[in-house]
Amino acid sequence: MTQSRPAVHPVDPPPLTAAAPPRVRLKDVQGMPGTGGGLVLRLLQFIFAVISLSVMATTSDFSSVTAFCYLVAAVGLQSLWSLILAIADIYALLVKRSFRNTVAVSIFTIGDGITSTVTFAAACASAGITVLIGNDLHYCNLNPCSRFMAATAMAFLSWFAASPSFILNFWSFASE
Amino acid sequence: MTQSRPAVHPVDPPPLTAAAPPRVRLKDVQGMPGTGGGLVLRLLQFIFAVISLSVMATTSDFSSVTAFCYLVAAVGLQSLWSLILAIADIYALLVKRSFRNTVAVSIFTIGDGITSTVTFAAACASAGITVLIGNDLHYCNLNPCSRFMAATAMAFLSWFAASPSFILNFWSFASE
Numbered sequence: 001m002t003q004s005r006p007a008v009h010p011v012d013p014p015p016l017t018a019a020a021p022p023r024v025r026l027k028d029v030q031g032m033p034g035t036g037g038g039l040v041l042r043l044l045q046f047i048f049a050v051i052s053l054s055v056m057a058t059t060s061d062f063s064s065v066t067a068f069c070y071l072v073a074a075v076g077l078q079s080l081w082s083l084i085l086a087i088a089d090i091y092a093l094l095v096k097r098s099f100r101n102t103v104a105v106s107i108f109t110i111g112d113g114i115t116s117t118v119t120f121a122a123a124c125a126s127a128g129i130t131v132l133i134g135n136d137l138h139y140c141n142l143n144p145c146s147r148f149m150a151a152t153a154m155a156f157l158s159w160f161a162a163s164p165s166f167i168l169n170f171w172s173f174a175s176e
Numbered sequence: 177m178t179q180s181r182p183a184v185h186p187v188d189p190p191p192l193t194a195a196a197p198p199r200v201r202l203k204d205v206q207g208m209p210g211t212g213g214g215l216v217l218r219l220l221q222f223i224f225a226v227i228s229l230s231v232m233a234t235t236s237d238f239s240s241v242t243a244f245c246y247l248v249a250a251v252g253l254q255s256l257w258s259l260i261l262a263i264a265d266i267y268a269l270l271v272k273r274s275f276r277n278t279v280a281v282s283i284f285t286i287g288d289g290i291t292s293t294v295t296f297a298a299a300c301a302s303a304g305i306t307v308l309i310g311n312d313l314h315y316c317n318l319n320p321c322s323r324f325m326a327a328t329a330m331a332f333l334s335w336f337a338a339s340p341s342f343i344l345n346f347w348s349f350a351s352e
Contacts, residue, residue: 066304066307066308121296122300124298125304126304127301128242129304129308135242136240136241136242170346171350
C-alpha cells in the first residue's frame with residue numbers, strides 16, 4: 001500500500017458536442033413588417049394609392065372605360081390593405097415586437113402578393129389605354145389625358161413601394 | 177523500478193463534435209429547374225408565348241397600337257427565355273443532375289422575375305385595350321377583336337406557366 005500513486009494527469013476530455021448552432025435567420029431587415037422601414041413602405045403605398053384613386057375618381061368619364069374602373073377598385077383595395085398593415089406596423093413598433101410567427105408572415109405574404117399583382121395589372125391596363133388615347137389616337141383634346149397619366153403613374157409608384165414588402169415577406173417566409 | 181505500473185484505464189474521450197447537421201433543403205420539388213415538371217412548365221411557357229406572338233403578329237393593324245407592339249416584344253422575349261431554359265432542363269435531365277449552385281439559381285430567379293413581369297404587363301395592357309375596343313366602344317366590326325383576345329389570353333397563360341417557375345426558383349434561392 002505504499003506503492004507510488006499513479007501520476008497520470010489525464011488530458012481534459014474535449015467538451016461535449018455544443019448545442020446545434022441556431023438556424024441562420026434573416027435579421028430584421030428594414031422593410032420587413034414591424035420595422036421602421038416597413039412602416040415607411042406601407043405609408044408610401046397608402047399615399048400613392050390614395051392619390052391615384054382620387055385623381056382617377058375625379059375625372060368625369062373614367063366610368064366609361066372598364067380598365068379605369070378596375071384601376072379605381074384596385075388602388076382602393078391597395079390603400080385599404082396598406083393602411084391596415086401600417087396600423088399593425090405602428091402597433092408592433094410601439095410594443096417593440098416584430099412579427100415572427102409563420103402564420104402572420106404567410107398572411108402578409110399572400111395579401112401582399114394579391115394586392116400588388118392587382119395594382120400592377122390595373123396600372124398596366126390604364127397605361128395601355130392612356131398611351132392608346134394619347135400617342136396612338138391623339139384624342140387628348142377630348143380626354144383628360146394628364147389626369148389619366150397621373151393616376152397611372154401613382155398606381156405604378158404604389159406598386160413599386162409594395163414590391164419590396166412582398167419580396168421581403170416572401171423571403172422571410174421561405175427562410176423560416 | 178519494480179513498482180507496479182499505474183493501472184489507469186482512462187475513459188475513452190467522447191467523440192469530437194460531429195459535423196454540423198446538413199442544412200435542411202427543399203427537396204427537388206417538381207417544377208424546379210432540372211426536373212421533369214420544370215421542363216413541362218418551360219415548354220408550356222414557350223408554346224403559349226409563341227402562339228400569342230404569331231396570333232398578334234398576323235393581325236393587320238397591331239403596329240398602330242403601342243401596347244400590342246409591346247405585347248409582341250414581350251412574348252418574343254418570354255419565348256426565347258423559356259426555350260433557352262427548356263434546353264438547359266433537357267440537358268440537366270439527360271445528365272441526371274439538378275441545378276444546385278447559387279449563381280445559376282439566382283440568374284434563373286432574376287430572369288424569370290423580369291420576363292414574367294414583362295409578359296404580365298403586356299398581357300394586362302392588351303387586355304385593357306381589347307376590353308376598351310370590344311366592350312366599351314363596340315368597335316369589333318372594325319377590328320379583329322377575337323384575335324386580340326386570343327393573343328392576350330395566350331400571353332396570360334404563358335404568364336400563369338411562368339409564375340410557378342419564378343416562385344419555386346425564388347423559394348429555392350431564399351432557402352439556400
